[in-house]
Amino acid sequence: MDQENKENLDENLDQVAEETHSEAQEEQTKNADNKTSLADELAMQKDKNLRLFAEFENYKKRTTKERLDLYKTANESLLGDLLPVLDDFERATFEISKAEDEGLLKGVELIHSKLVNILKNKGLEAIETSTGDDFDLDKHEAITQVPSPSDxxxxxxxxxxxxxxxxNEKVIRYTKVVVGK
Structure with missing residues (x-):
């Protein structure tokens, strides 16, 4: 019986060893799968963080640009309201020059030049346009078309x-022109 017990014991030990070995292999497979899934999850989190960081950087750049644009055009409404006054000064200068009153003309021209200099310092520029220039929709507004005096x-x-x-390189009032047809 000792032989039989010994054989049974050997069989049981072999069986237990096989079960332990297969359990260990299963555990190793599970650990490897866990490591792989953890590595994948870590990579996904790193990618997510990088994307979030890039999105935040783009947001900062965009808001900084918007803020700078706002500073550049903050006076747009005020300067737009002053343009008719500037036009009136130009018309007054033209009419006073006809009257041949030197003192009055110099006074109005002085005030006009001060106003123009202040507006230039704030970024306002006149759009240079003269007769014979090409019509440009980005700078001109055609009031009417007339038969062209020449071809x-x-x-x-x-x-x-x-x-x-x-x-600041943004049109706040288009030049009103007459175009030949």
């Missing part, structure tokens, strides 16, 4: 009615 003025500016202005 070379067809589709070109025949007369400038009102000066246009730009504030």
């Amino acid at each position: 070379d003025l067809k589709g070109k500016i025949v007369d400038v009615v009102e000066t246009g202005y730009m504030l």
Whole structure:
């Protein structure tokens, strides 16, 4: 019986060893799967964090640009309201020059030049337009079309009615022109 017990014991030990070995292999497989899934999850979190960081950086750049644009055009409404006053000064200067009153003309020109210099310092620029220039939709507003006095003025500016202005390279008032057809 000792032999039989010994054989049974050996069989049981072999069986237990096999079970232990297969359990260990299963555990190793599970650990490897866990490591792989943890590595994948870590990679996903790193990617998510990088994307979030990049999105935040883009947000900061965009808001900084918007803030700078706002500072550049903060006076746009005020300067737009002052443009008719500037036009009135130009008309007054023209009419006073006809009256031949030197003192009055110099006084009005002095006030006009001070106003123009202040507005230039704030970023306001007149859009230079003259007769014969090409019509540009980005800078000009056609009030009307008239028969062109000559063939070379067809589709070109025949007369400038009102000066246009730009504030920091943005048109705040288009030049009003008459175009030849």
